[in-house]
Amino acid sequence: MKWNKRGLLFQPQQYALPNGCADFAQSPQALVFEDFVRIYFSTRSRDAGGQYVSHIAFADVDKTVSRVLRTSTATVIPQGGLGAFDEHGIFPINVVRHDNLIHAFTCGWSRRISVPVETAIGMAVSHDDGLTFERVGPGPVMGPTPNEPFLVGDPFVLVRDGVWHMWYIFGINWVESPSDPGPARVYKIAYARSKDGVSWQRDAQAIVADALGPDECQALPTVIEVDGRWHMYFCYRQATDFRSNKARGYRLGYAYSSDLHCWTRDDARAGIDVSAEGWDADMLCYPHVFWSDGRAYLLYNGNAFGRDGFGVAVLEH
């Protein structure tokens, strides 16, 4: 695989986004329409206490993913209610078209006391071509289980021959670290399947081999079919001291599969890495791969987890 970088595609600071959001356009994810591509992302406001809250917004771009046509002007999905699993933000959102409906799988965030956060996966549906989404219910479709004890999140869903496939992450440990401001989390990529998108079978197995050892954090899996083979991109980093230490921060990882179940990790063939300088020189994270008009595109965030937006790369034929 070889990806040709086209640079920064969307900078949130250049647009007037709803909910008072200015910085961050994280985890861009595409929904392809006939004459444009809608790219959802998570941006942030600050609440009364000064803490961040993630909101979903979108930018519509042309089919060659070169030019921003417009951005969302209203709330895409409202905040979760008091005490809900997604009360303090949604990051990221994964959008799937199936049976003439647009489904969204969300990663909801709620704040905790001994650790900063807990996450779980919610479900929503759009009846207006993805302008707005309604929750299917106030609670999560996938939360913790005995062997996936916390931090279930980062869903990516593919419906194929009537089977809903989901790649996601679950937490395996919270670790105390002198180099970090609070407890640090360790999470791994897993797989679930479903007949209806609501009831999921899963088996608490990490499906991608570690490259950085047992405390490697793996996030945001995304899967695409190219030339009859399945390709997974994700991001990975060290568990601690990853925010400003470039050597320990996020990079893009890669694995391939012929059957969607067994994955062989081979980061050397990812075909993309940090730049020598600029907006994606320190880290690469939150990848999303999709097809538009016969070309495969990779959306991703760079430095500072996407504070200054996302970029795009095109797969070389």
Next chain:
Amino acid sequence: MFTWRKLGHVFDPARIDRPDWMREFAQAPATLVFDTFVRVFFSCRPAADANGQYVSRAAYVDLKRDDLFEIVGLSAEPVMPLGGLGSFDEFGTYPTTVIRHGDEVRAYYGGWTRCSSVPFDVAIGYAVSHDQGVTFEKYGRGPVLGGSLHEPFVISGPKIRKFGTAYSLWYIAGTKWIPSKGRAEPVYRIRMATSPDGLTWTRYGQELIPVRLEADECQASPDVIFANGKYHMFFCYRYSLGYRGREKGYRIGYASSPDLVSWSRDDGKAGIDVSTEGWDSEMISYPHVFELDGKTYMFYLGNGVGRHGFGLAELDGVLA
């Protein structure tokens, strides 16, 4: 109407020589009957921390089988550890419900975590004992029953039963949080799930007991027993706010069912109420009904929802 004869205040940690972690409270009694004694599991608390916050621990007291007012044993340590950093049960295990399975004793318990915008969340964990309930080993580090699409939070108060070949778990599920005087108060209702193996649960998906006091009535402790051809449920209920006194505090309600899922509520039949004075004069809650040697008993909590432990009542006649 049933007639419950109150026999008195059975157990209060403050009246005995006890460890620091059992300083006060003995909440949500649940029984396991042995040849010569009845093991009563309950949840207790060490002193509150500097912020006034409590952690609940699971314990038991053994009562002499032919005189339930005589204490013959007490757990030396909590019967299960708290969960690790970031786990659903890091800040408490309350309540605990137990059932025998061969030589094992299986427990379901409410695991407590602390949240930022609301004080807590609860999910139900599972644990197994190979020493008759003295110690339990948790099954995994996460819950067997937590928040789901239509039961979003505060999944708590489990009561495990086995009727026929299937397990039934009655529990409560939160419906909303009400902001009140700088704190959020949960509203919760009685629900149930069934399982062939005790691990994989299918939720019934509906509230079982209609509200009576107000739209935001809170219901807890769904304690089910089969007798004389039908299922009897004793539970407790209260107002959603202002419930820390006599007027709006917990009372014990009653419902019956032919089939475990359709219930007719008839609190007038419960047959037990607050006393005019004493340890159970302000509220009564967390009923647990059990049969022992031809008699039917109820353990229940009094004032302060078990701050002073639990008492015992005996049924005159039968559950019919």
